[in-house]
Amino acid sequence: MLKRLKEKSNDEKIRNTMNKRISFVFGVIVFIFAIIVLRLGYLQIAQGSHYKQLIKNSENLTVNEAVPRGRILDRNGKVLVDNASKKAITYSRGRKTSQSEVLDIAEKLSKLIKMDTAKITERDKQDFWILKHPNKAEQLMKNEQSLLDDGSISQDEYDDALHKKIGEKQFDSFSDKDLQVLAIYREMMAGSALDPQMIKNEDVTDEEYAAVSQKLSDLPGVNTTMDWDRKYPYKDTLRGIFGDVSTTQEGIPKELTEQYLSKGYSRNDRVGKSYLEYQYDDILKGKKKEMKYTTDKSGEVIDSQVIHPGSRGDDLVLSIDIDLQKKTEEYLEKQISKLRSEGAKNMDNALVVVQNPNNGDILAMAGKQIDKNGDLTDYDIGNFTSQYAVGSSVKGGTLLAGYQNDAIKVGEEMVDEPLTFSGGLSKRSYFNQDGKVTIDDKEALMHSSNVYMIKTALKIAGSPYTPNMSLPTDISEAGQKLRKGLNQVGLGVKTGIDLPNETSGQIEPLTDNPGNFLDLSIGQYDTYTPLQLSQYVSTIANNGYRIQPHIGLEIRKATNKDTLGPVKEKVKGNVLNKVNNTSDQIKQVQEGFKMAFNEKEGTGYQSFNDTTVPSAGKTGTAEVFQDGEPRVNSTYVGYAPIENPKLAFSIVYTNHPVPEPWLNGGDLGRDIINYYFKEKDKN
Structure with missing residues (x-):
């Protein structure tokens, strides 16, 4: 009994000791929490306004300093567009800096730099005169001041009246020195506070740059820095495409x-305005400097910190081969000269596209506009911004549309003969004006038979030809069927190239105009771009896949050196559609194209029968009018x-004389093929 009581007494002692320890620990925890709560209360209540002001007085600001754009290079790493640095003088106005x-x-x-005063406006002079002569301005506005004070006129009306009273009489008081000051002042006041404004970046002399650099301590906000301009190592080559x-x-x-x-740019940012510079501006623009400014209660900057130093834009690598581009331009100019000497005095456009038919890479794109004197103007952009009637080149698309609609079969024969319709309409093929010749679909392409296509x-319209037949009155459905077939190979629809302002061509209605429907089948109605022609022939070359062409190839990360950085993104040619034809049908068109270039009766034989590697294709002649004259x-x-094509091309010459003589411009395509594959073998 005594033993149990003793054990119980010891247990109670242990429990009491543990309870005291727990109470002590709990007390310490409560005390710590009380200190934390008191501290938070002190910070939020007593010091809250202070810290709010510190946050308010600190801000991150993107600074609009000149950041070089990314370079543009060709597929082999040759620089096509670069930056040329130039000296510049800038000014950053403080938030509290007065006029x-x-x-x-x-x-x-x-006193240190010379400014161009040509940009000074009348309003600039008025504002400057008011700033320089406040008392005289008050004297001019005594009556208006009374009206302003009693609320009869608004401040805007007062300001308008003041500016109207300041004119040549006041401007005559400006000396050359005053105008120099004004030219500088207007640039300094152009932007927002803390944002560097360009005062001078053109023709800054070494003497001016050094003089300003030495006086920076006396010129708060002024800085000497470097700006840039785009430079073009290959001069005018592809200048229009670059933008x-x-x-x-x-x-x-x-x-x-x-x-x-809407993309977060500032109004005074330098941006791409057109074509590649515009299309890829997000990549080329670079990242501007970011600063953290701390100001006091009055708004004066008391500290600044660079958050991001800024960096130049990433590089854009193009699919263009600049050596091939230069050669293509050389061959094009040579061909223009030859054709003009043979009688094409009214030819006003010559355009050519060269691409890889398997992936959409644009390898070269050249164009020239020709005036009456034979002077040439670059017109590379015309390959996707202008459209033309292209004639028989489209007949491969017509055959594919015929197969798709079960209007004809592979190898089907027809009689090429003059066609006559009620009402006096007649149609015939150029190669067969009067006789009857039985030809199949391949031979129709070789001879460029209008009759076979019509x-x-x-x-397709459900009205097979019979002599003197009446044409169907409603060809809406047939027109849609034919155009759908042409669209599938890229004719009459945008190609999707990575350049702005692409046109889809001119597509006119087809309802109750059956004659135009017949003309559509031989390339005499709708108009297409040279780039659409290139996509079309590429679709036939690669067994029926319409691939989106592209001039961008890769985005490369910017480096601090002239070397190319790692690949950030690849630009690929997406497959837009597969033509709704069998492999046998596509093969039949390919065979017809082969015959057109390699058989003596073929329309392209003269230029293409002896190319370095065997070639295939189609020629076309479209009847048009220029100033009312037939061309x-x-x-x-x-x-x-x-077999396994690696290169495709399209060529368009506009406003040749009506044959005869027939002027052959196909040598341009032959020269491009020969150069490309000879260089490929060499390399």
């Missing part, structure tokens, strides 16, 4: 303002080699 303080700095700068970049003064062009502002179109457009499409 008089800015004017004082401008007057100091005017333009806005100037420092221009900023975002007015017509592109909403688009760029008979095919009539079968023809001459076109060529082709690919090489015949």
